Amino acid sequence: MSVWSFDAIGTRWEIETENPLPKAQRTKIDALIDDFDLTWSRFREDSLVTRLSEAGGIAAVTTDAAAMLDVYRELSEATDGAVNPLVGESLNALGYDAGYSLAAGAPRAAPSDWQSILTWTPSELSLASAGVIDVGALGKGRLVDLVIDALSEIEGDLIVDAGGDLAVRGAEVRIGLEHPFDVTKAIGIAAIRDRALSASAINRRAWGDGLHHVLDARTGLPVRTWAATWAIATNAMRADAAATALFFAGGAELADRWGVEWVRMSTDGRAERSVNAPVELFTASAGHR
Numbered sequence: 099m100s101v102w103s104f105d106a107i108g109t110r111w112e113i114e115t116e117n118p119l120p121k122a123q124r125t126k127i128d129a130l131i132d133d134f135d136l137t138w139s140r141f142r143e144d145s146l147v148t149r150l151s152e153a154g155g156i157a158a159v160t161t162d163a164a165a166m167l168d169v170y171r172e173l174s175e176a177t178d179g180a181v182n183p184l185v186g187e188s189l190n191a192l193g194y195d196a197g198y199s200l201a202a203g204a205p206r207a208a209p210s211d212w213q214s215i216l217t218w219t220p221s222e223l224s225l226a227s228a229g230v231i232d233v234g235a236l237g238k239g240r241l242v243d244l245v246i247d248a249l250s251e252i253e254g255d256l257i258v259d260a261g262g263d264l265a266v267r268g269a270e271v272r273i274g275l276e277h278p279f280d281v282t283k284a285i286g287i288a289a290i291r292d293r294a295l296s297a298s299a300i301n302r303r304a305w306g307d308g309l310h311h312v313l314d315a316r317t318g319l320p321v322r323t324w325a326a327t328w329a330i331a332t333n334a335m336r337a338d339a340a341a342t343a344l345f346f347a348g349g350a351e352l353a354d355r356w357g358v359e360w361v362r363m364s365t366d367g368r369a370e371r372s373v374n375a376p377v378e379l380f381t382a383s384a385g386h387r
Contacts, residue, residue, distance in 0.1 A: 099255070106131045107139065107238065109261035113245070116254035123249065130248055134162070134241050138233050140186050141196045146223075147231040148196070151186070154215075154225040164220045166233055166240055169339050171213065173235060176352035177343055182208040182315035184216060186230025191318060192309055200305040205318035234311070238263045239296050239338025246334075262302070265294040265334045275377070278326035278363060285326075285363060286379040294334035296341040299326035300365075312345050321345045327362040329353060330375065 100118040104111050106128075113119065113127070137159060139145045146157055166183075173181040191206040193199050209215055209229070216231065217224045225231070233240075238260055245258050246265045255268030264273075270291040274284035278299040288295055300320065303311040310320045327349075329340035340358040343349030350372075353360050359375040369381050 099257075104128075107135050107241070107260075108141070109238070111261070112257070112259045113249075114255075114257040114259075115249075115252055119249075119252070123252070126248060127245055130244055131241065134237075134244065137162070138231070138237055140230055140232055143196070147186075150223075150225045151230045152228060154227045154229065156222060156224045158221060159218075159223045161220050162240060162244075163218045163223045166236055166335070167216070167218050169236055169335065170233075172352065173339055173343055174212070176348040177346040178348060179210055179316050180314045180346040180348075181235050181342060182210075182212050183231055183233060183235070184208045184212045184229045185234075185313055185315045186232035188313050188315060188318040189232060189311065190230060192313070192320075193305065194303065194309075194311055202306050202309055207318045208315035210316070235342040236335050236339040239294070239334035239336070242294065242334035242338075262298065263294070263296045263334050263338050264290075266290045267292060275328055275361060276326075277381075279367075285369060285381040286361065286377050288328065288330065288361075289376045290330065293330055293332060294337040295328065295330050296334060296337035297326065297328045298338075298341045298345070301325075312342070314346070323364060325363050325365045328360060328377075330359040331356065 099114045102113045102119055137146045140147050170183045185208040188206050188208050191203050193202045215226045242258050242260050242263050242265050258265050270289055273288045275286045277283040277285050278301045300310040312321050314321055324345045327341045327344035329337045331337035340353040343352050344360055344362045359372045361371045361375055361377050363369050369379055
């Protein structure tokens, strides 16, 4: 296999193909990722969401707006508002801002009426007032799907790995599930073939006194019950979204409705999994769901 490694959207990417990707394909992927980042990154001064954050407004967008925000509506309903695409200001308040100040202020809840503030169609995005859109609950997974689709003409096995969110086409791949309290260990191994796997954990993007990036939008505070989640789905956006939902009540039920297999580990070290998850666990299990 040939591996193309590069950094983009704040993470390390690896694209594995049977033969080296031609320069034209690499250029295409670079442009696709930059275009997505230019729309959705709250860390770029020139991005669409940064421009809208100041006073709101209406902007033309690609179908990504509807593809992602339709799923956000499901996430919000399933988790009783814990997942919310206007959580960006909550993250900023705790120091996870565009400048990575990591200087925490008072927690700030995201607006519970976000669906009246943020509206969309397949071609247009509207923000009624100032607010910070953050698509971190599923955005990286969506981008992995776009990259996989852009490489549809490439023959043979294919793996697109975007640091915790990956998609596999072809031969089975065995992937260790990193222990959230000891990154030198794994709590189990997942077997992935023609599917996507997304992982999320409180030890990633963590700072200060117990702060991390997985917030409850209703309170603006980091979650405390679950330490790590893994979700396996037919596409990376659904896997990413389910991995986020699994930190909250209602998340497991949503994953099951979607047909997503999953594993999660609590902050006291117990593991829980869906019945048919293609995973071998090494740690104590709290049972199946």
